[in-house]
Amino acid sequence: MNDPIDKWLADFMNLDGDNVKMTDKQLRIVQAAVEIFSEKGYAATSTSEIAQKAGVAEGTIFRHYRTKKELLLSIVAPMMSKLVLPFVLRDFGNVFDLPYERFEDFLRAMVRNRLEFARKHLPVIKVMLQEIPFHPELKKQFLEHVGARILERFHRVVEHFQEQGTIVQMPTGAVVRMTASVLIGYMLTRFLLLPEQDWDDEAEIQLSVDFIMYGLSAREPKSP
Structure with missing residues (x-):
């Protein structure tokens, strides 16, 4: 993903009571997922599409999230x-x-x-x-x-x-x-x-x- 992370999304996803901050890769995964889910819907979206848009390997998604x-x-x-x-x-x-x-x-x-x-x-x-x-x-x-x-x-x-x-x-x-x-x-x-x-x-x-x-x-x- 070449687009910068939307500031509001980065701020929002990093609001955590335990002060656990997301890595840049995690934020790219989340932003890619939001964009594709909103365009195609959850059921029609594959993790490989999310990975491609986020610019990460598909396995990186599953290191952070067990399932879609x-x-x-x-x-x-x-x-x-x-x-x-x-x-x-x-x-x-x-x-x-x-x-x-x-x-x-x-x-x-x-x-x-x-x-x-x-x-x-x-x-x-x-x-x-x-x-x-x-x-x-x-x-x-x-x-x-x-x-x-x-x-x-x-x-x-x-x-x-x-x-x-x-x-x-x-x-x-x-x-x-x-x-x-x-x-x-x-x-x-x-x-x-x-x-x-x-x-x-x-x-x-x-x-x-x-x-x-x-x-x-x-x-x-x-x-x-």
Whole structure:
């Protein structure tokens, strides 16, 4: 691999409570794995491809990781605990804690926040989105340590606006689920299904928010 190691990836993978730092070869292996996993998916990627892209012998991979699955887990599992979870508790938490006059203002802030995070860490986010549903241990860890924290805060926001009488009195879990379906669907289409499309993110955010707030009725949405 002739490309330099991405600084954020090097910093992230070297964040270890025991102060165990990765060698340059290990970092090249991880970066190559992230790039190929994000492009082709875990199942379609071979360790020989990873080794070639990393500029190391295939045997070097197996000196550090017993299997391809172990390599995947070494990337995704710590990413959830060292990158995604702190982000949820710190930066994303700020979105939940700020005062918003309307539910739609909160939704716009949340999507903009997610877009920025996804742009900065897109390859490894793609690996997470593609692989967590197919690996029970990763799914369990995500739901317990990340999903639960987001859902708890999201529920509180919905309940706040329901108490104000500005959004429908529907079961809170249903509001969260349907809202998340629209926003996550947009993000998946934006970054995984049709990334080559010429996206106007602000326009798409507004369309998504209007759909959540007003559905497909002929009623005219209020101005932002």
